[in-house]
Every structure is written in C-alpha cells, then in structure tokens.
Amino acid sequence: MTFAPANALNGVLASIPSPSISYFDIGPLRIHFYALCIIAGIIVATLMANHRLTKRGGEPWVVIDIALIAVPLAIICARIYHVLTHFSFYFGAGKNPWSALFIWEGGIAIYGALIGGAVGAWLGCKWTGVRFWSFADALAPGLIIAQAMGRLGNYFNHELFGLPTNLPWGLEIESSNPAFPAGLAAGTLFHPTFLYEMIWNLLGAAVLLWAGHRFRLQWGRLFGLYLIWYSAGRIVWESIRIDPSDVFLGLRTNVWAAIFGVILGLVIMIVQKRRHTGEEPSVYRPGREWHPAGAVQSGTTPEYVDVSDPVANAEPAVAVTSAPAAENARA
Numbered sequence: 001m002t003f004a005p006a007n008a009l010n011g012v013l014a015s016i017p018s019p020s021i022s023y024f025d026i027g028p029l030r031i032h033f034y035a036l037c038i039i040a041g042i043i044v045a046t047l048m049a050n051h052r053l054t055k056r057g058g059e060p061w062v063v064i065d066i067a068l069i070a071v072p073l074a075i076i077c078a079r080i081y082h083v084l085t086h087f088s089f090y091f092g093a094g095k096n097p098w099s100a101l102f103i104w105e106g107g108i109a110i111y112g113a114l115i116g117g118a119v120g121a122w123l124g125c126k127w128t129g130v131r132f133w134s135f136a137d138a139l140a141p142g143l144i145i146a147q148a149m150g151r152l153g154n155y156f157n158h159e160l161f162g163l164p165t166n167l168p169w170g171l172e173i174e175s176s177n178p179a180f181p182a183g184l185a186a187g188t189l190f191h192p193t194f195l196y197e198m199i200w201n202l203l204g205a206a207v208l209l210w211a212g213h214r215f216r217l218q219w220g221r222l223f224g225l226y227l228i229w230y231s232a233g234r235i236v237w238e239s240i241r242i243d244p245s246d247v248f249l250g251l252r253t254n255v256w257a258a259i260f261g262v263i264l265g266l267v268i269m270i271v272q273k274r275r276h277t278g279e280e281p282s283v284y285r286p287g288r289e290w291h292p293a294g295a296v297q298s299g300t301t302p303e304y305v306d307v308s309d310p311v312a313n314a315e316p317a318v319a320v321t322s323a324p325a326a327e328n329a330r331a
Contacts, residue, residue, distance in 0.1 A: 015189050017172045022156045037153030038108075041146030042071060048142030049135070056138070058130065058283045059290040066124030066135060074117030079103050081112020085246050085253040110147060110230075111257040129288025133220030133272070134280060140226040141208045147230070148201035154194040162191030162240040169195075179243040193237045200233040219276040220268050227265030234258040 023032040050063045083090055083100045090100040125132040154160040161171050170189025173180055212222045235258045245252045
C-alpha cells in the first residue's frame with residue numbers, strides 16, 4: 001500500500017478561507033482588524049525596543065519620546081510610498097483621488113515606513129541624546145515581529161495573495177475582489193504570500209535575537225542584518241504576488257526596493273564593522289548620558305571638596321615677618 005503525504009494533508013486542509021469580516025462597529029465607530037494589527041505591532045515593537053535599550057543603560061521608556069516622532073512619520077511616508085507606487089489605483093478616469101487618504105482600507109508600504117521612521121527616529125535620537133544606531137539595533141527584532149503582525153491585517157483585508165496554486169494551503173479569494181485576475185475561474189486558490197512572509201519574519205526575529213547575542217552585533221550591524229533578512233524574503237514574496245502594482249524595467253517596484261534593502265544592509269554591516277572595531281561604550285552620545293536618580297556623579301557636581309589624605313612629613317609653616325616690623329623690634 002502506498003502512502004501519499006500530499007493526499008493525507010489534503011484530507012486535513014483543503015484550503016485557507018478568507019475571513020468573512022474585516023471590521024466591527026462600536027456605535028458610530030468602525031474598527032478595522034487591519035488597523036488593530038498595525039497598532040498591536042507598534043506596541044510590541046515599542047515594548048521590545050524599550051526592554052533591549054534599558055538593558056544597555058538607556059533611560060526606561062525613552063523609546064516613547066523617540067516613537068512620538070518616528071511612528072507618525074512612518075505611517076505618513078508608508079501611505080505616500082504606497083500611493084506613489086500604485087498611482088493608477090487612486091488617480092485617473094473613474095478613480096476617486098480622495099481614496100488615497102483612506103488608510104484604513106489597507107495600503108501602506110513597509111519601505112516607505114522605514115524611510116519615514118528612520119527620519120523620525122534620527123530626530124528623536126537627536127532630541128534624547130540616544131545613539132541612532134543603538135536605537136536601530138534595539139528596535140530590529142521587535143520591528144520584524146511587528147511586520148509579521150501587520151501581515152495578519154492583510155489577511156483580513158483579502159490582499160497580498162500570490163499565483164494560483166493547487167496546494168492544500170491555497171488561499172480562497174472571492175472572484176468579486178478587485179485584485180482577482182481576469183480570466184480565472186471562481187474558486188481558484190492562490191498562494192498565501194501574507195502567510196509566507198509572516199513565517200519568514202517570525203523566523204527572522206529568532207535569527208536576529210540569536211545573532212545579536214552570539215556575535216555582539218552593535219553600531220547598527222544588527223539593523224543591517226534585519227534589512228538583509230527581511231528584504232531577501234521580500235524579493236521572493238513579491239515575485240509571486242499577482243495583485244496589481246507598478247512595474248519598472250520588468251520588475252515590481254517593491255522588488256527593486258527589496259534589492260536596494262539587501263544592498264543597504266550589506267553596506268551598513270561592512271562599513272560599521274570597519275569603522276567601529278570595539279563595543280559601543282554607551283547607548284548615549286558623549287555628554288548626553290542618562291544617570292539614574294540618586295547616582296553620585298562627582299564630576300558633574302558644581303562644587304569640589306578635597307577629601308584626600310593629608311601629605312605626610314609636611315614642612316612646618318614658616319612665619320613671614322615684614323621688614324618694617326623687624327626694624328621696629330630692633331629699635
């Protein structure tokens with residue numbers, strides 16, 4: 001008797017159904033699961049970055065000060081990047097240009113978020129005195145976990161699916177979906193690229209945590225490894241996605257962005273390794289260090305008190321008599 005693993009798996013899992021709902025209402029307020037996934041990811045990334053930075057001597061919750069600038073810029077730039085790389089979705093005949101502002105319907109680009117977030121983080125680090133690369137390294141594992149959580153939001157939005165497939169984990173997409181390829185029969189299954197990327201990102205978080213500890217990756221090198229890992233996977237997932245996207249020189253714009261991400265990550269790791277051969281002395285820039293309350297720092301006190309031992313065998317003090325006083329004594 002021959003056993004077919006594929007047939008056995010087909011009996012357990014024939015396909016992955018898409019969620020029947022993508023939001024819920026609380027009175028007049030509509031809550032989208034996509035937004036909840038993004039918010040949850042931001043919270044997880046912030047908590048992890050705070051824990052990692054505090055372990056290295058950073059002020060507890062200083063990441064909040066940085067996030068206040070970085071997160072809004074990341075979201076704004078993520079949306080702008082998406083709209084620019086999917087221009088035909090929002091502008092042209094029969095399109096509603098105002099829909100470019102409907103971020104709750106999905107459509108933010110991680111590379112736009114990285115650009116905006118990097119600018120915001122640099123400004124936040126300049127404000128707080130934290131080294132930018134120290135913050136980037138502390139953020140990297142939590143950031144890639146947050147991206148995995150964001151991909152779950154894409155699942156609720158019925159987006160980011162790949163080529164048709166007969167695999168037992170094929171994703172069900174309704175034929176009325178605007179991204180459903182013309183000419184395919186209703187009921188066609190597709191590669192769940194959102195799921196592939198979720199798994200890749202969670203595996204990447206484990207690799208980053210291990211490599212950062214094993215090889216003491218500092219000075220931005222852990223963030224460089226994050227760019228390489230995430231972008232390498234993104235090249236593959238983007239290559240099998242079939243949802244509409246602008247194409248440049250035969251490749252989707254996000255593939256080009258992912259290729260650039262790999263190159264940038266390699267450059268950061270190589271350059272920072274050559275520039276900094278030792279470990280970071282502090283997560284703060286010189287002169288901006290944070291000291292816990294109650295710590296004694298004699299070098300920064302306004303007054304200096306000499307508490308050294310007296311000099312042994314000191315010469316006795318010699319009385320000094322002025323010349324006029326001596327003359328009066330002789331008189």
